[in-house]
Amino acid sequence: MVGASLAVALKDSGMSIAIIEAFAWKSQQQPSFDDRSIALSYGSKKILAAMSLWPEIASRCQAIKTIHVSDKGYLGVTRLRHDEENVEALGYVIENRIMGEVLQAQLQSMPHVDVLMPATVSEVNQSAETVTLTVDHDSGSYQLQASLLVAADGAMSRVREMVGIAHRKSDYQQSAVIANVSLEKNHDSVAYERFTESGPLAFLPMTMGADNKPRCSVVWTIKREDEASLMQLDDAAFLQQLQQRFGYRLGRLVKTGVRNIYPLALTEAEQLVKDRVVVIGNAAHGLHPVSGQGFNLALRDVALLAEKIQQHGVSNPARWLNDYAMLRQKDMKRVFRFTDTLVKLFSNNFMPLAHARAAGLMMVDCLPSLRHLLAKQSMGLVGKMSRLMRGVSL
Numbered sequence: 001m002v003g004a005s006l007a008v009a010l011k012d013s014g015m016s017i018a019i020i021e022a023f024a025w026k027s028q029q030q031p032s033f034d035d036r037s038i039a040l041s042y043g044s045k046k047i048l049a050a051m052s053l054w055p056e057i058a059s060r061c062q063a064i065k066t067i068h069v070s071d072k073g074y075l076g077v078t079r080l081r082h083d084e085e086n087v088e089a090l091g092y093v094i095e096n097r098i099m100g101e102v103l104q105a106q107l108q109s110m111p112h113v114d115v116l117m118p119a120t121v122s123e124v125n126q127s128a129e130t131v132t133l134t135v136d137h138d139s140g141s142y143q144l145q146a147s148l149l150v151a152a153d154g155a156m157s158r159v160r161e162m163v164g165i166a167h168r169k170s171d172y173q174q175s176a177v178i179a180n181v182s183l184e185k186n187h188d189s190v191a192y193e194r195f196t197e198s199g200p201l202a203f204l205p206m207t208m209g210a211d212n213k214p215r216c217s218v219v220w221t222i223k224r225e226d227e228a229s230l231m232q233l234d235d236a237a238f239l240q241q242l243q244q245r246f247g248y249r250l251g252r253l254v255k256t257g258v259r260n261i262y263p264l265a266l267t268e269a270e271q272l273v274k275d276r277v278v279v280i281g282n283a284a285h286g287l288h289p290v291s292g293q294g295f296n297l298a299l300r301d302v303a304l305l306a307e308k309i310q311q312h313g314v315s316n317p318a319r320w321l322n323d324y325a326m327l328r329q330k331d332m333k334r335v336f337r338f339t340d341t342l343v344k345l346f347s348n349n350f351m352p353l354a355h356a357r358a359a360g361l362m363m364v365d366c367l368p369s370l371r372h373l374l375a376k377q378s379m380g381l382v383g384k385m386s387r388l389m390r391g392v393s394l
């Protein structure tokens, strides 16, 4: 998702680009364009609009007008509203597969982009002038030379490892179960983030299902040890447990689609650049899905990297790569702190902390300035704004 987005952001650069991807677009094993949905922040919408992608996305995504935050078993609740922030929506929910279709259509219309798939990178060698990759695919191996290599190969990045960039990993001992659930009541464009003792539970509003029923994309964080028991339940028992956790704000939960599970960890590359290699997206930062920040952060990597490439070219990236890395580190650290604090603060049942949390949520609800700060972080409108983030095309 992130590598393809970067190539699309560079569509007017005239630069010769090769995308190397391990799975075919529609493969069931494709890890980016799977059954998940993504909550795009308002800031990401601006980036995608400046990349001329928004018209394709707008009719296929669901706006989030309100974010409702609550803590199961406690009174505190806060609501972030689009009208208070003077925006038409705080964010948008789109299915990953649809995002894949939009990106694929763009790439196919770009004559200077070669998409090599299914193919993998098995070796990387760098010299002062070039990066040489060994690419393996069905009909054998060949070598490819480039001025710049962007590793967008996910949290387990092989490229990051091959070029000797270390990474830190901290396991949350939690997993996220995702499923699309049909609802009795309309979601009215509200996204729910409910903190429970096992971790956060999100209901993201989706467009109507094929059966014309309202639906939500559910991201349910559970303790790692509960994985097997929850995944083994039949649909009715699963919905019953989910209903018990979430309550009846959306009426009865009527039907569930396929369930998938993701182990959750915080991963951080110790360097974002090394000679002629840049790591972006999950290869640079793997996050907990609480408050849906991962892809939004990655799109900000894409926005700044595309701007630097367009401005300075790739023949001598040493001139600008450190500046890029410094700016992106700041944003990354801020998002790490935000998500990690939320996970740790809200997955703790220590009584005084739970009461302080409830009081904190009530306080946020009463103080517009605090709500505004929280909304700005959720909308991805923080830090130094690149051109695309400001809605200006490259």
Ligand SMILES: Cc1cc2nc3c(=O)[nH]c(=O)nc-3n(C[C@H](O)[C@H](O)[C@H](O)COP(=O)(O)OP(=O)(O)OC[C@H]3O[C@@H](n4cnc5c(N)ncnc54)[C@H](O)[C@@H]3O)c2cc1C
Pocket: 001, 002, 003, 020, 021, 022, 023, 030, 031, 032, 033, 036, 037, 038, 039, 040, 119, 120, 121, 122, 152, 153, 154, 155, 157, 158, 159, 176, 178, 219, 262, 280, 281, 282, 283, 289, 291, 292, 293, 294, 295, 296, 297, 298
């Ligand atoms: C449950 C869950 C919910 C989420 N919800 C949100 C949300 O609401 N909002 C949000 O902003 N973010 C969300 N995220 C985060 C988001 O999914 C990720 O940030 C995003 O998928 C990262 O994309 P990526 O392209 O960097 O990595 P990946 O999606 O992992 O893609 C990596 C790609 O590299 C390919 N690849 C790997 N190795 C090689 C190789 N050696 N050679 C060639 N190709 C290779 C893979 O096949 C894959 O296509 C969520 C994450 C989870 C787990």
